[in-house]
Amino acid sequence: MGHGHIDSLSGSKGDLYDNKDLVSAEAILETPEKYYYKDIFIGQDNADVFRGKKIFCLACNSNNKIADYALEKGAKAFYGFGNIPTSEGEFKQDGLRNVSNDIVKAMKTELNAVIKKALEHGISNNYSFMELMSITHFMLNQRIAYLLREEKHLNEKHLLADYLYSLKKEMKILGNKKLKLLE
Numbered sequence: 704m705g706h707g708h709i710d711s712l713s714g715s716k717g718d719l720y721d722n723k724d725l726v727s728a729e730a731i732l733e734t735p736e737k738y739y740y741k742d743i744f745i746g747q748d749n750a751d752v753f754r755g756k757k758i759f760c761l762a763c764n765s766n767n768k769i770a771d772y773a774l775e776k777g778a779k780a781f782y783g784f785g786n787i788p789t790s791e792g793e794f795k796q797d798g799l800r801n802v803s804n805d806i807v808k809a810m811k812t813e814l815n816a817v818i819k820k821a822l823e824h825g826i827s828n829n830y831s832f833m834e835l836m837s838i839t840h841f842m843l844n845q846r847i848a849y850l851l852r853e854e855k856h857l858n859e860k861h862l863l864a865d866y867l868y869s870l871k872k873e874m875k876i877l878g879n880k881k882l883k884l885l886e
Contacts, residue, residue, distance in 0.1 A: 707762030710769055711746035721792065745769070753778035757832070757882060761818060763787050766875035773877075780832050780882045785873025787814065788866065799862075806859045813850075813867060817842045825884055833880040843871045 706713045719726070745752060750769070754777035760770070766783035773781045788794045789811050794802040821842050825835040847864045854860045 705744070705762050707760070707765045707769065709764045709767040710772070711743045712760070712762055712765065712769060713744050747772045750778075751776040753781070755779065757884065758782065759822070759835075760784070761787070763793075766873055770875070770877045778878060780876060780878035780880065782832055782836070782874070782876050784875075785869065787870060789814070803859065805857065806863060809857060809859075809863050810866060813846055813863065814870070817846055817867075829883050829885045831881045831883050832876045832878075835884060836874055836876055836880075839874065840871050843867050 746769070750772035753773040757779050758770075758773060758781045760781065760783050762784065763786055764784075765781075766785050770781040770783045786797070788797060789807065791802050791804065791807055794807065817839065821835060821839040824830075824838055828834075830838065847867050850857070850860045850864050850867075857863065
């Protein structure tokens with residue numbers, strides 16, 4: 704679980720990451736952990752760390768080349784995701800200029816609740832990867848319906864519902880979809 708790109712997974716961003724363009728390279732080198740952990744944590748060159756593993760990769764764009772690399776290097780199954788914006792900057796990268804902090808908090812809350820609950824349910828019932836995806840889809844559908852029907856105070860509920868729908872549509876399993884989570 705972390706940050707991803709189409710062809711790699713990256714380390715977490717430090718507290719000062721958003722200010723890195725305003726700071727000299729020398730200053731960043733003095734305390735790099737404040738700005739970023741590691742730009743490319745796992746990529747094509749070291750995807751063999753997934754050999755023999757079942758991967759649930761909650762990271763942006765993990766449904767793309769990084770999943771292919773993992774399978775090429777011997778991963779048994781890889782559950783990946785599309786775009787998952789969880790900061791104002793990431794929503795702005797999607798072209799949304801006036802994003803409130805409320806939508807960012809709501810997206811994180813919904814994502815955390817659905818994924819945590821789906822994984823708990825999937826693991827306790829030893830679901831297959833495909834069954835885990837089905838229960839995740841079901842839970843996302845429930846949250847979307849609830850948002851649209853009940854959340855009258857959230858001005859951006861339609862936007863949040865659209866992002867949860869995109870999350871659902873962009874999930875992808877590569878490899879053995881019938882593989883059980885705990886076998």
